[in-house]
Amino acid sequence: MTRLRSALRQISRVTAALTGGFALLLLSGCNKVHQVFSLSGPQSTMVTAGPVAERQWDLFMITVYVCTFIFIVVGAVLAYAQIKFRAKSEADEHAAPPAEAGHGNPFVEIGLIAGSVALLVIIAIPTVRDIWYTHDVPEDEKVGAMDVTATGYQWWFKFDYPTEMVKLPSGGEAPLSTGNELVVPAGIPVRVQLRTVDVIHSFWIPKLAGKVDMMPNRGNFLWFKADKPGYYYGQCAEYCGESHAIMKFRVIALSGADYVKWLDNQKKSARTVTAQSLADEANVPHFKFASLKDVGRNSTLSGSPDFDADPFAAWQKMQAPETGESAQLIAAGRKNFSDKTCITCHTVRGHEGIGIAGPELTHVGARSSIAAGVLENTSERLHQWIKDPAYFKPGNKMYHGGYIDVTTGQPKFTLNDAEIDTIVAYLHSLK
Ligand code: HEC
Ligand SMILES: [Cu+2]
Structure with missing residues (x-):
């Protein structure tokens, strides 16, 4: 019995710690907390800078809220049972045999099933909606969206601008190409075709969008939009060999006029x-x-x-x-x-x-x-x-x-x- 009691005490402690953790996560919707706990670093997914990352973050938080609700309800029932049925004295522990387990109450069981389904639906609806949203540029924004191709190499990224042609010394033309820094106009959706020349890489700009794999012999893509001009950090997010962890890139979003100036110079x-x-x-x-x-x-x-x-x-x-x-x-x-x-x-x-x-x-x-x-x-x-x-x-x-x-x-x-x-x-x- 003492072992049981110490086990219960242990459980309560873990429960308290978990509750604290959850509370922190819940609060992380708030900027002050980000700063205090340094959650707003260059590769933070919590401080978003575009609609795709924002949807991904919001969906994550919906799941956190639903799980927290379940956690609190189950935790409360558990705590209630622990307190209510605990032995109040040494004598108590030996006095009565454990209460007999009750047979399932159909109303409670159907209620629990219906409740779980309802909670899953609450998660499923925004999940499906956001899968569609993050998959491709929304219809009404397709006109004016721009295309780039990102190719993963061990251990760097190449970016091609298929619509921006440059003259080659041979007299021919080729798409403008840059290495490791992707410059885009702010406020315009960018559709990124994802390719690789060797192994599987994964394209991720934590504050803007991601992650989607770059797979051999398979064309993947994602899209993102930077709300305002700024400087963002990207990272390969699929283990791809020795220097995987330092296979990074940068995204620079410019105002429309600055972007045109940049393009002219690059060409x-x-x-x-x-x-x-x-x-x-x-x-x-x-x-x-x-x-x-x-x-x-x-x-x-x-x-x-x-x-x-x-x-x-x-x-x-x-x-x-x-x-x-x-x-x-x-x-x-x-x-x-x-x-x-x-x-x-x-x-x-x-x-x-x-x-x-x-x-x-x-x-x-x-x-x-x-x-x-x-x-x-x-x-x-x-x-x-x-x-x-x-x-x-x-x-x-x-x-x-x-x-x-x-x-x-x-x-x-x-x-x-x-x-x-x-x-x-x-x-x-x-x-
Ligand atoms: C065998 C081919 C090869 C040769 C020869 C070579 N490089 Fe490189 N270079 C690479 C590759 C591959 C990378 C990308 C490395 C990485 O980030 O993993 C690179 C990266 C670079 C970068 C960084 C570019 C960026 O966008 O990050 C510079 C600068 C550079 N090389 C300069 C040189 C200079 C200078 C020489 C001659 C002394 C040279 N390279 C010779 C293949 C080569
Ligand atoms: Cu990689």
């Missing part, structure tokens, strides 16, 4: 810097690039106070050329980019780069992140990445196959710090 071939072009541009006001902080290789990966404070502002700054560019350094970088075989895997439209095994780099200088959203695109991060990509992303295919021969394990070229500096200057000139 241009790579920017070529010469002493003459710099002189010509001298009269155009440039932003001042934020001073680079001395971040050690072992400090946080994302690590730049500038980006951490306001990634959207940091992204906007990246759009303009840096001050103090050196035409000589950039030209040397462009040559090194060829000599060190970088061009075999990366496209720089209009320059020598023609490879497609890695992300397209035509405008990489205007991107806020590199290495699939893992590192901020500062000069020293870019330097560190080029120096030792495998340090940041285990298994990555730039190092294995690009830097070293995978069969012999021998390096394919040498690359010293001075050479890397020229490449950094070159890549950052590609605005």
Whole structure:
């Protein structure tokens, strides 16, 4: 009997803890709680920024409310029984045999079944409604919706804009393509075709929409809309190999006018810097690039106070050329980019780069992140990445196959710090 009593006490404690947890979840509909408990981070699903994520969150909360109701009713009956029928003294425990179990009361049983069905229906109706809603762009918004194709690679994302054609040096045309940063207009539904070239990945922008798998030999899609201009974090959500956890991307939503400006610039071939072009541009006001902080290789990966404070502002700054560019350094970088075989895997439209095994780099200088959203695109991060990509992303295919021969394990070229500096200057000139 003492064991039974201590077991009951244990149950009450667990019940109290669970109730506390549920109360927290219930309260999490409120913003203050998000801040206090840090639930509003960059990849929070609780602070939504578009209708699809909002529906997903609301549906989750409906389920939480219904479950909480069941929990409270069952908990109350359990507590009532525990208190009412407990032995009030030592003597009590031996006095009477346990009460005989009653046979089922048909009214209670039918009532319980009807109650459960009613609760399930309460969950089912919004579930079915939201499955339809999140599946595809609503009919009345289809006109004006835009299409992009996202392709998963181990371990980065490629984004193609099928309706935005760019001229190729060969004279032909191809859809505009970017790596790891998807730029979209705010307030317009975006339908994302999901593809993969290797294993299964999953596309997820926690504040906007997701997750839907990118499957070999199968066309999936999802849609999302960003309510307002902003900077959002994305993540591969299906285990896909060594660097799965750091297979990320960014979504930048711009106002209509800014988006058009961005598109116009992206469609241009790579920017070529010469002493003459710099002189010509001298009269155009440039932003001042934020001073680079001395971040050690072992400090946080994302690590730049500038980006951490306001990634959207940091992204906007990246759009303009840096001050103090050196035409000589950039030209040397462009040559090194060829000599060190970088061009075999990366496209720089209009320059020598023609490879497609890695992300397209035509405008990489205007991107806020590199290495699939893992590192901020500062000069020293870019330097560190080029120096030792495998340090940041285990298994990555730039190092294995690009830097070293995978069969012999021998390096394919040498690359010293001075050479890397020229490449950094070159890549950052590609605005
Ligand atoms: C064997 C092909 C290959 C070669 C050669 C190669 N890269 Fe890469 N590169 C990749 C791949 C693949 C990625 C994506 C890695 C990841 O995020 O998993 C990448 C990523 C990058 C990125 C980050 C781009 C982004 O959007 O995140 C930069 C910058 C870059 N490479 C520069 C270089 C430079 C400079 C060289 C020459 C020294 C080079 N690469 C040589 C395949 C290659
Ligand atoms: Cu993945």
